[in-house]
Amino acid sequence: MHLVPDVLAGGRLALARLLSQVENDTPEGRAALNELFEHTGRAHLVGVTGAPGTGKSSLVNQLARYYRQPAQGGDPRTVAVVAVDPSSPFTGGAILGDRVRMRDLAGDPGVFIRSMAARGSLGGLAHATASLVQVFDAAGFEIILIETVGAGQAEVDIARLAHTTLVVEAPGLGDDIQAIKAGILEIADVLVVNKADRPGVENTERALRGMLQLAHPAPRVFRPGSGVGHHGFSTGKAAEESTRNDGTEVTVWSPPIVRTVATEGDGVPELVGAIARHYEHLKSSGDWELRVRARLQAELDALLRDGLVARWRERLPHGRYQQILERLLAREIAPRQAVAALMDGNPGE
Amino acid sequence: MHLVPDVLAGGRLALARLLSQVENDTPEGRAALNELFEHTGRAHLVGVTGAPGTGKSSLVNQLARYYRQPAQGGDPRTVAVVAVDPSSPFTGGAILGDRVRMRDLAGDPGVFIRSMAARGSLGGLAHATASLVQVFDAAGFEIILIETVGAGQAEVDIARLAHTTLVVEAPGLGDDIQAIKAGILEIADVLVVNKADRPGVENTERALRGMLQLAHPAPRVFRPGSGVGHHGFSTGKAAEESTRNDGTEVTVWSPPIVRTVATEGDGVPELVGAIARHYEHLKSSGDWELRVRARLQAELDALLRDGLVARWRERLPHGRYQQILERLLAREIAPRQAVAALMDGNPGE
Numbered sequence: 027m028h029l030v031p032d033v034l035a036g037g038r039l040a041l042a043r044l045l046s047q048v049e050n051d052t053p054e055g056r057a058a059l060n061e062l063f064e065h066t067g068r069a070h071l072v073g074v075t076g077a078p079g080t081g082k083s084s085l086v087n088q089l090a091r092y093y094r095q096p097a098q099g100g101d102p103r104t105v106a107v108v109a110v111d112p113s114s115p116f117t118g119g120a121i122l123g124d125r126v127r128m129r130d131l132a133g134d135p136g137v138f139i140r141s142m143a144a145r146g147s148l149g150g151l152a153h154a155t156a157s158l159v160q161v162f163d164a165a166g167f168e169i170i171l172i173e174t175v176g177a178g179q180a181e182v183d184i185a186r187l188a189h190t191t192l193v194v195e196a197p198g199l200g201d202d203i204q205a206i207k208a209g210i211l212e213i214a215d216v217l218v219v220n221k222a223d224r225p226g227v228e229n230t231e232r233a234l235r236g237m238l239q240l241a242h243p244a245p246r247v248f249r250p251g252s253g254v255g256h257h258g259f260s261t262g263k264a265a266e267e268s269t270r271n272d273g274t275e276v277t278v279w280s281p282p283i284v285r286t287v288a289t290e291g292d293g294v295p296e297l298v299g300a301i302a303r304h305y306e307h308l309k310s311s312g313d314w315e316l317r318v319r320a321r322l323q324a325e326l327d328a329l330l331r332d333g334l335v336a337r338w339r340e341r342l343p344h345g346r347y348q349q350i351l352e353r354l355l356a357r358e359i360a361p362r363q364a365v366a367a368l369m370d371g372n373p374g375e
Numbered sequence: 376m377h378l379v380p381d382v383l384a385g386g387r388l389a390l391a392r393l394l395s396q397v398e399n400d401t402p403e404g405r406a407a408l409n410e411l412f413e414h415t416g417r418a419h420l421v422g423v424t425g426a427p428g429t430g431k432s433s434l435v436n437q438l439a440r441y442y443r444q445p446a447q448g449g450d451p452r453t454v455a456v457v458a459v460d461p462s463s464p465f466t467g468g469a470i471l472g473d474r475v476r477m478r479d480l481a482g483d484p485g486v487f488i489r490s491m492a493a494r495g496s497l498g499g500l501a502h503a504t505a506s507l508v509q510v511f512d513a514a515g516f517e518i519i520l521i522e523t524v525g526a527g528q529a530e531v532d533i534a535r536l537a538h539t540t541l542v543v544e545a546p547g548l549g550d551d552i553q554a555i556k557a558g559i560l561e562i563a564d565v566l567v568v569n570k571a572d573r574p575g576v577e578n579t580e581r582a583l584r585g586m587l588q589l590a591h592p593a594p595r596v597f598r599p600g601s602g603v604g605h606h607g608f609s610t611g612k613a614a615e616e617s618t619r620n621d622g623t624e625v626t627v628w629s630p631p632i633v634r635t636v637a638t639e640g641d642g643v644p645e646l647v648g649a650i651a652r653h654y655e656h657l658k659s660s661g662d663w664e665l666r667v668r669a670r671l672q673a674e675l676d677a678l679l680r681d682g683l684v685a686r687w688r689e690r691l692p693h694g695r696y697q698q699i700l701e702r703l704l705a706r707e708i709a710p711r712q713a714v715a716a717l718m719d720g721n722p723g724e
Contacts (some may be wrong), residue, residue: 045474048511059709060709060711060712062708062709063706063708063709063712064706064707064709066706067706101648128449142594170474179658209631299472305442318704319704322700322703322704322710323700326699326700326703326708326714329710329711329713329714330684330714330717330718331680331683331684333714334680334683334684334687334718334719335679335683336684351671351672351675354671354672354675355667355668355671357412357413357415357416359412360408360409360410360411360412360413361412361436361671361675361678362405362408362409362673362678363412364675364678365675365678365682368679369679369682369683369686
């Protein structure tokens with residue numbers, strides 16, 4: 027069945043089926059991604075990450091709801107949600123979460139929610155997420171919220187997919203800032219203190235400000251050419267203008283801190299405003315194109331590496347890798363000699 | 376000049392020269408690594424990481440000094456130090472640090488200290504560190520202290536080189552636990568609270584205990600087959616025995632917390648004791664072999680990926696990659712189509 031025309035025409039059933047094919051990396055799914063790709067590049071990708079217990083899912087729900095029914099006569103936007111949980115392949119939490127979300131936003135054709143549990147590898151998860159996001163983008167969803175749990179490398183990789191990354195904290199999680207990790211702050215475009223009606227919110231916000239300054243004393247400036255797959259950003263002190271290496275003036279983004287109470291919807295309009303301001307910043311500074319370029323080049327390089335290794339493995343005689351590895355472990359050959367042996371064992375390469 | 380025999384015979388000048396060749400990845404350096412590899416595998420590799428300001432360098436100095444002159448008539452051990460600073464290619468801090476260290480331990484042929492500033496890439500840094508460690512190992516140094524600054528992916532990668540990883544904290548750094556990151560705690564075999572004569576040491580230690588329990592409720596058990604380049608360990612609650620997936624009993628390591636005042640040498644004998652106990656644990660539980668296997672296989676796979684990509688790039692017509700990338704960015708072709716075009720553009724592959 028050819029789903030692409032139906033997806034482009036807005037068919038929900040076709041969309042659901044195509045998402046499954048893409049998530050399962052079927053030949054049909056791959057072919058569809060190739061066809062759809064020319065229709066991508068329009069959506070605003072917003073990553074949402076933070077530790078468990080910060081109320082991240084409720085916040086994502088409220089964001090979706092607000093985009094559908096904005097206050098003060100704003101235009102409603104179509105919203106897709108991709109919820110990724112790298113840590114729980116077994117709990118079924120993603121599916122349960124889906125039901126709760128579905129009920130909340132049920133019947134609105136302008137919203138589509140998709141959960142994804144862990145794949146075989148973190149790299150695989152990041153790639154699958156990128157593919158789902160491409161389908162939603164091609165299908166015309168204007169805002170794509172990418173929700174991840176935790177603060178490890180997987181979340182950082184997935185956050186790199188986004189144009190705008192929200193990092194969510196909450197007061198009263200253990201030692202207030204136990205959930206804060208430097209790696210995650212580095213990728214934050216907007217910091218959210220959710221559950222802001224709880225005691226300790228001032229401490230959390232102060233800690234966040236301190237962490238931002240301690241961890242990133244430099245103003246946030248894009249460094250061109252800082253490497254594939256790396257945004258090349260550092261967050262930091264409030265500074266509105268800076269100078270690029272090539273001497274041109276750039277607008278510097280200083281991550282704002284927004285307080286919310288997601289369960290009540292408090293602060294959600296302000297958060298949507300911060301996201302919109304970051305969008306304007308990306309567009310006016312040229313960072314939008316730089317981020318898109320970095321993301322697509324990183325995806326190309328990762329697929330290329332995988333492709334080269336996969337083709338090489340296909341041609342490798344059965345048992346050869348294990349045989350060389352055992353010789354390496356016995357220290358009969360050095361690592362580079364093992365590589366040479368493995369690559370030469372493949373004269374067709 | 377052929378340095379390998381002199382290095383194996385304990386020549387310091389030859390060692391210094393070979394380390395430079397290996398660090399600069401010269402053909403001579405690569406050839407020497409191949410020759411030396413069969414002599415590796417004897418040293419105890421101890422990683423030491425932690426945020427700036429924790430007094431990590433002083434601690435490493437004191438550890439080296441203690442290994443050279445142990446109390447209570449223990450045998451002195453030969454010590455090499457590899458100090459890695461991924462963040463400061465420009466400060467020259469590594470070199471200044473060297474001088475201070477050198478003065479402290481000068482004239483003792485049983486100690487060798489080598490600093491390394493950042494390389495082009497984090498992967499390159501981890502690889503260069505691994506190579507230096509192999510040289511020291513082959514040269515017969517018994518304890519190799521690998522010191523890294525910070526708590527990012529680079530530090531985690533470098534810590535994976537070690538058999539035993541120390542994570543150093545200190546009281547009074549901002550909000551006491553600002554320096555603590557979950558990713559770093561996951562790799563800790565021994566936690567050190569340095570500057571333990573400062574106020575707030577109880578808070579820091581309590582926070583560490585809480586973090587250990589919050590972050591890792593599961594007992595620390597090796598999970599076989601959990602993937603190349605991943606130790607497959609999780610740290611956690613005190614538990615002395617557990618059961619592997621295959622049903623065999625294993626001794627479980629519960630990371631101890633050791634207080635030190637490095638400037639005074641306080642706590643250093645206890646820390647050396649904890650390192651020795653971890654060594655015994657690794658040897659008796661079989662984890663030593665598992666860690667060595669994971670490390671060498673990860674090194675093999677990384678070199679193999681790099682080798683395949685490098686060979687492919689060599690054969691790629693000039694300008695082809697950029698041309699395909701621009702078509703991808705213009706969304707004329709999809710990522711997988713770009714990969715296919717790049718791989719097919721190389722019929723010899």
